[in-house]
Amino acid sequence: MIKLPAKYKSILNTKETEHAIVAIKDFFQLALSTELNLTRVTAPLFVGAGTGINDDLNGVERPVSFPVKALNEQKMEIVQSLAKWKRMKITDLELEPGFGIYTDMNALRPDEDLDPIHSIYVDQWDWCMAIDEKDRTVYYLHEIVKKVYRCIQRTEFFIYDRYPEIKPILPKEIKILYADDLQKEFPKLTPKEREDKMAKKYGAIFVTGIGGKLPDGSIHDGRAPDYDDWITESGDGHRGLNGDILVWNPVLNSAFELSSMGIRVSPESLKAQLEERGCPERAKFEFHSKLLKGELTQTLGGGIGQSRLCMFLLRKAHIGETQVSVWTDEIKKDCKKRGIVLL
Numbered sequence: 422m423i424k425l426p427a428k429y430k431s432i433l434n435t436k437e438t439e440h441a442i443v444a445i446k447d448f449f450q451l452a453l454s455t456e457l458n459l460t461r462v463t464a465p466l467f468v469g470a471g472t473g474i475n476d477d478l479n480g481v482e483r484p485v486s487f488p489v490k491a492l493n494e495q496k497m498e499i500v501q502s503l504a505k506w507k508r509m510k511i512t513d514l515e516l517e518p519g520f521g522i523y524t525d526m527n528a529l530r531p532d533e534d535l536d537p538i539h540s541i542y543v544d545q546w547d548w549c550m551a552i553d554e555k556d557r558t559v560y561y562l563h564e565i566v567k568k569v570y571r572c573i574q575r576t577e578f579f580i581y582d583r584y585p586e587i588k589p590i591l592p593k594e595i596k597i598l599y600a601d602d603l604q605k606e607f608p609k610l611t612p613k614e615r616e617d618k619m620a621k622k623y624g625a626i627f628v629t630g631i632g633g634k635l636p637d638g639s640i641h642d643g644r645a646p647d648y649d650d651w652i653t654e655s656g657d658g659h660r661g662l663n664g665d666i667l668v669w670n671p672v673l674n675s676a677f678e679l680s681s682m683g684i685r686v687s688p689e690s691l692k693a694q695l696e697e698r699g700c701p702e703r704a705k706f707e708f709h710s711k712l713l714k715g716e717l718t719q720t721l722g723g724g725i726g727q728s729r730l731c732m733f734l735l736r737k738a739h740i741g742e743t744q745v746s747v748w749t750d751e752i753k754k755d756c757k758k759r760g761i762v763l764l
Contacts, residue, residue, distance in 0.1 A: 423537045423675055429738045429759055432586055439764075441580065442731050442743055448579050449730065450546060452572040454523055457565070459548055462510060464503055464524035470496040473706025476504050476645060485529045499529045502724060504648035505708045507549035508685055512718045521550025526724065537673060537739045538729065540746040545729075549685075549722030557684050557719065559629060559655035562662055563597050565721060566627045569680060570595040570666065573730070580734050587736060591668065592624035599659045600630040600641035612641045613676070620669040620676035630661030631681070646694035647709060649683035653690050672738050679730055682723025688713045739763065 433441060453459065467487075468474045475484055475498045485499040500506070503526050510522060526547040533539050552561070577589050596619070603615040610618065619626050632644025632651035642665070644651055649663035663683020670677035686694060691712055695701045703709050711717050728744040737743055739756060741763035748756075748763065756763055 423673055425537055425738055425755070425759055425761070426672060426674070429672070429761060431738075431742065431760070431762065432736055433584065435762055435764070437584075438735060438737075438742065441584065441735055444583065445576060445580065445731050445734055446727060449572060449576045449725075450523065452575050453546060453548065453569070453725070456568045456572050457521060457523075457548065457550060458519060459521045459523040459550065462522045462524050464526055464547065465500060465506065466527060467497040467499050468506065470498045471706070473647070473703060473708040474505050474509070475500055476502040476648060483532055485531055500526065501528050501530055502526065502543075502545075503547040504549075504685070504722065504724075507547055507722055508648075508717055508720050509708065509711075511549055511551050511720055512716070516551045516718070518551045518553045518556065518719075521548060521720075521722070523548035525727075535748060535752060538677070538732070540728070540740050540744060542744060542746040544727040544744060545724040546727060547722070547724050549720050551718050552684070552721050554719055556721070557650075557653070557662065557687065559657060559659070559662055562629075562664070562682075562684055562721065563627070566597070566664070566666065566682070567595060569682070569723075569725070570625065570627075573666075573668075573679065576730070577734055587734070590624070590671065595625040595627055595666070596623035597627050597629065600628050600661070600664075601635050601659055603628070604635040604637060604639070604641070608637065612639075616667055616676035620667050623669075625666070625668045626676075627664050627666050629655070629664040630659055631663055631665055631683075633661045646686075646698040646700065647691060647703060648685055649681075650686045650690045650694075651683070652693050652697065653687070668733060670733060672736050677729070677733055678726075679733065680723055680725040683721070685720045685722060686712065687719070688715055 488494040528543040533541050581589050607615050631642050651661040666680040667676045667678050731743040739761050745764045
């Protein structure tokens, strides 16, 4: 459980924070788009219910839905993320391998448990790139991870250049780890405790293989079965072609997830993952049907939390300091007592 610091004082005041948020978002998205050859596209706020396009995340979260009068009360859903929509967009644009898209994704996740790093409002850069069949390897994934990490590093220096009191803390390299290795090495620790231990040791880590079964039958963290490929053998004795970028957050004294990403499912891995999660009926949905027929481009993609990145780079204690959302009276009272100014 993430705990707020006992003693905290924001380095920047509210006005400076608002200016810094704009600067971070402008700088980072330019860095990411040039590093990964991504072009910006406009994203939907909602998609049709029952199409399979909206993401199920861990498979249990309820999307916000509403009927549309002009469409004979057809139900729409506020997006929870855009993993599947991006793949369809890449296919429609007929992008060549090595090129992709990014967009500002705004989502609502009403089932989210509120704490210092979780809000019902989610804002992130959703990105996706076309890849060759030969690039469906953990080695290629890790090369892209390193590129994304370099963008985070450059943005940290950019903020330091503007606000010298915010010293850079990220290590030169990101450490690549595997969820199954961590489970074998620390069987008595929970996945969160393993992340904390490794993030504190290395400063920045990428935990590979999220969602698939570990040697003891557990999973490191939940993943829906129809976007990331977490079942395919990675070719080096491990399983899974996805993972999370986490950094050590000294303000919260905790591992801090900035990005989730991975190679997207192939027809074969989609079928296997739907079977493993006991939901083969999803194969009839529009997205799943097209993928199983081989009609969708092979892709690699992910999401990078905008408020999360701002929170980390500005050394903030609560995500409500970098975004506007809703909070319980108890949370607002606790933040006020600690000197945390919620936007």
